[in-house]
Amino acid sequence: MSRPLKAIVHASALAHNLAVMRRIQPGRRMVAVVKADGYGHGLENVVRAAAPEADAFAVSSVEEALALRAVEAHKPVLLLEGFFEEAELPLLERFGLWPVVHSPEQLERLAAYRSELTVWLKADTGMNRLGFRAAECARIVERIRTSMPHITLRGLVSHLSSADDPDSPLTGWQYKEFGHLAVAGAEYSVSNSAGIFTAPTLPDEWLRCGIALYGASPLVGRSAAELGLRPAMTLESELISVRPCLRGDTIGYAATWECPEDMPVGVVAAGYGDGYPRHAPAGTRVLIGGTPVPVIGRICMDMFMVDLRALPGARAGDRVVLWGEGLPVEEIAAGSGTIPNDLLSGLTSRVPRLVA
Ligand SMILES: Cc1ncc(COP(=O)(O)O)c(C=O)c1O
Known part of the structure; x- marks a missing residue:
């Protein structure tokens, strides 16, 4: 693959x-x-x-x-x-x-x-x-x-x-x-x-x-973990590029995010063509080696960018968790103005599902 x-x-x-x-x-x-x-x-x-x-x-x-x-x-x-x-x-x-x-x-x-x-x-x-x-x-x-x-x-x-x-x-x-x-x-x-x-x-x-079977909380204000539920899906990808950006560089379509200083920027292989929400705002978290880092710029069809200042040692090939264990899909959904059911059922057919 x-x-x-x-x-x-x-x-x-x-x-x-x-x-x-x-x-x-x-x-x-x-x-x-x-x-x-x-x-x-x-x-x-x-x-x-x-x-x-x-x-x-x-x-x-x-x-x-x-x-x-x-x-x-x-x-x-x-x-x-x-x-x-x-x-x-x-x-x-x-x-x-x-x-x-x-x-x-x-x-x-x-x-x-x-x-x-x-x-x-x-x-x-x-x-x-x-x-x-x-x-x-x-x-x-x-x-x-x-x-x-x-x-x-x-x-x-x-x-x-x-x-x-x-x-x-x-x-x-x-x-x-x-x-x-x-x-x-x-x-x-x-x-x-x-x-x-x-x-x-x-x-x-x-x-x-339905939704509780898949490990997301069905209740507003109560987390899945509080209810004893475990996420049934981990959506994961990798950094496919890490680039040194300079203060003032803008990130992605419509140049909506500007680097406040010289900083490493990572590119993650996932986008709205996969069902990752296009409306995920800058600041939406992903996990790299367990460390949360924020999305920056707009989500593209096949990729998005992340701020790697918290992980200066990050390299292309590092695993990135988009939701799942340690990063509830509820958090990504709420930040993107939707519900976990929408994100889970909206994953497109080009994302392979592997049973673990
Ligand atoms: C008729 C009906 N029953 C049950 C369910 C399951 O609901 P939930 O995912 O909230 O458990 C649904 C979900 O859309 C439904 O439409």
Whole structure:
């Protein structure tokens, strides 16, 4: 491999993070959310590492589910957006996939389909993204049970809008709204990673963990380390050039950063073409040999520059950690005005994922 940028995926951290959540919510079923290529870690890598600890998986499309089925043949797979067209229904049946049913159009297609399927009904408890209003759910459950004998309704699912903010009253309200959906014989799935950590007693038995599985904190103001989570990815590269710059030299596109003195400047092989955030401001930290050094100038497509005054002995070939152990992806995300989910799932295909 020539270019030194790579994402190391820590299989043991994935298993550890699931085990942490199991300890917090014993007796629940853990659904590992592996959509968007396992939040950028590589679907196959995550499924292999998480399978011993996960009770089920969740993805966003049949295509993702089929890729998953190539690695994990038996565990339940939830399709979070259900199906998009009728032609997918035979695949759901053949591969034992569980679609979430969130729209009247999907209901009609299910009614017209004659083979057996297991589905979950999506209740909208306040996210206002997908699902039927809670008040409509009882009628739909009744319709499925009385007039669709080929459809098994496994449970009800909903999604939290604000659980990352432990002070938000919306989460309690959504759980309460969901709690009103007493449907005999149905199972429930509401909580995401944040819900798992904030709600001590949950009304649901199938917990859908995404970002916490990958070792980033799901909660505003609480670090992953505080929650006992370990980063599942280290994004690392190397210095590919170290150049002596002079006082007054400007760095990179639009000359946004000026050297205040004669100083060594390093060039790191990683850029926004890899998914490193273009909006990472000057001052964003990377680690070289464990020492933090700041980004200077604008992030380019394939490279960016760092101030090496704290490391005058740095050389081309030195390893650079962009996020991971010792440098939470949350820090890079917050500095760049985004969230860890965006950075992790936004890593592009040219970054090799290597399992450690
Ligand atoms: C419907 C649904 N459930 C669960 C999750 C997992 O959420 P988190 O990554 O916050 O754990 C997501 C993430 O986007 C989702 O859309």
